[in-house]
Amino acid sequence: KQKQFSAELSLPSVTTDGQRIHLYLNAGLLSGIASEIAECADGIGLYRTEIPFMLHQRFPSESEQINVYRQVLSAAGDRPVVMRTLDVGGDKPLPYFPIKEDNPFLGWRGIRLSLDHPELFLVQLRAMLQAAGNGNQLQILLPMVSNLDEIDQTLKYLEQAFTELNQELNTILVRPKIGVMLEVPALLYQLQDVASRVDFVSVGSNDLTQYLLAVDRNNPSVSSLFDSYHPGILRALKRAVDECKQYDLDVSVCGELAGEPYGALLLVAMGYNKLSMNQGSLARINFLLRRVSKQQLTELLGSILQQSNGNQVRGILAHFLRKNN
Ligand code: PEP
Ligand code: MG
Numbered sequence: 001k002q003k004q005f006s007a008e009l010s011l012p013s014v015t016t017d018g019q020r021i022h023l024y025l026n027a028g029l030l031s032g033i034a035s036e037i038a039e040c041a042d043g044i045g046l047y048r049t050e051i052p053f054m055l056h057q058r059f060p061s062e063s064e065q066i067n068v069y070r071q072v073l074s075a076a077g078d079r080p081v082v083m084r085t086l087d088v089g090g091d092k093p094l095p096y097f098p099i100k101e102d103n104p105f106l107g108w109r110g111i112r113l114s115l116d117h118p119e120l121f122l123v124q125l126r127a128m129l130q131a132a133g134n135g136n137q138l139q140i141l142l143p144m145v146s147n148l149d150e151i152d153q154t155l156k157y158l159e160q161a162f163t164e165l166n167q168e169l170n171t172i173l174v175r176p177k178i179g180v181m182l183e184v185p186a187l188l189y190q191l192q193d194v195a196s197r198v199d200f201v202s203v204g205s206n207d208l209t210q211y212l213l214a215v216d217r218n219n220p221s222v223s224s225l226f227d228s229y230h231p232g233i234l235r236a237l238k239r240a241v242d243e244c245k246q247y248d249l250d251v252s253v254c255g256e257l258a259g260e261p262y263g264a265l266l267l268v269a270m271g272y273n274k275l276s277m278n279q280g281s282l283a284r285i286n287f288l289l290r291r292v293s294k295q296q297l298t299e300l301l302g303s304i305l306q307q308s309n310g311n312q313v314r315g316i317l318a319h320f321l322r323k324n325n
Pocket of ligand 2: 183204206207
C-alpha cells in the first residue's frame with residue numbers, strides 16, 4: 001500500500017472536484033526535512049524548535065541556533081517554514097532546565113516560559129531572524145498562547161530584535177509572518193482579537209483536545225477518553241475555521257488529527273485547506289484526498305456534527321470510505 005501511496009506523492013493534493021489542499025510537514029530533526037518524502041510537501045508547517053534544544057546539554061547559543069535554523073530553511077528550499085518558538089514544559093522537559101510542578105500541562109510551558117525569560121526568548125527570535133536574512137521563507141509560530149497580552153508582549157520583543165539586528169547588521173531584514181497556536185480553548189473565543197494582531201493561526205489539535213476534554217494526552221489510564229473525534233471537539237474545530245475565514249485569518253491544522261485519514265477528511269469537510277503532518281502520513285493523506293470530493297465531504301459534515309460520540313463519527317467516515325473506494 002505504502003508503495004501505491006508514494007507513487008502519487010509528487011502529484012498535488014487536489015480533490016476530485018478541484019479543491020487544492022496544501023500538505024505540510026511537521027518536523028523537529030533535520031533528517032526529517034531533507035528526505036525524499038519531505039521534498040513533496042508544500043513546506044514545513046511546524047518546525048518544533050524544542051527538539052534541537054532537547055539534544056543539547058545547555059541552552060544553545062545564538063550562533064548555534066542560527067546554524068540549525070539556517071539548515072532547516074535551506075533544506076526546505078524556497079518553500080515556507082513555520083518555526084515554532086520554544087515549547088518546553090508540559091511533556092517536554094529540558095534536561096538542563098528542570099521544572100517541578102504538580103500540574104505541568106497547566107503550568108509553565110511554551111510562550112509562558114519564553115516571556116518569563118526574555119534573555120532566552122530574544123536570543124531565539126534574533127537567531128530566527130538572522131537565519132532567514134532577506135528571504136521571506138520564515139514564519140514564526142507561538143505555542144500555548146492563552147491571552148492576548150502574550151501576543152502583544154511577543155510582538156514587542158520581536159520588534160526589539162528586529163530593530164537591534166537592522167542596526168547591528170546595517171540592513172533591513174524581512175519581517176516574518178507571525179502566527180499563534182490555537183491549543184488553549186479560551187483563544188477560540190477571541191479569534192477576532194487574534195486576527196487583528198497576527199497573520200495566521202495553527203490549530204494544535206493535540207493540546208486543544210487535551211484541554212477541551214480535560215484528559216491528559218499521555219496518561220494511559222484515560223487514553224480511551226482522549227478522542228479528537230468527540231463531537232464537542234469537532235464543533236470547536238468547525239467554529240475555529242469559520243471564524244478564521246470570517247476575520248480573514250489564515251488557518252491550518254498541525255496536530256495529529258491532520259495526519260489521520262478520518263481526521264484529514266473531516267478537516268477538509270469543515271473547510272480547512274492547509275494540513276501539516278508527520279512525514280509518515282504525507283503520502284497516504286495525499287493519496288486519499290486525491291480520491292474524494294470536497295462537495296461530498298461537505299454534505300456529510302452535517303450528520304457528522306450531530307453524532308453523540310466519536311465512535312459514531314468514525315463509523316460514518318468508515319462507511320463513506322468503503323462506498324467511495
Ligand atoms: C498540538 O498540541 O497539537 C501540537 C501540534 O503541538 P505539540 O504536539 O508539539 O504540543
Ligand atoms: Mg501543543
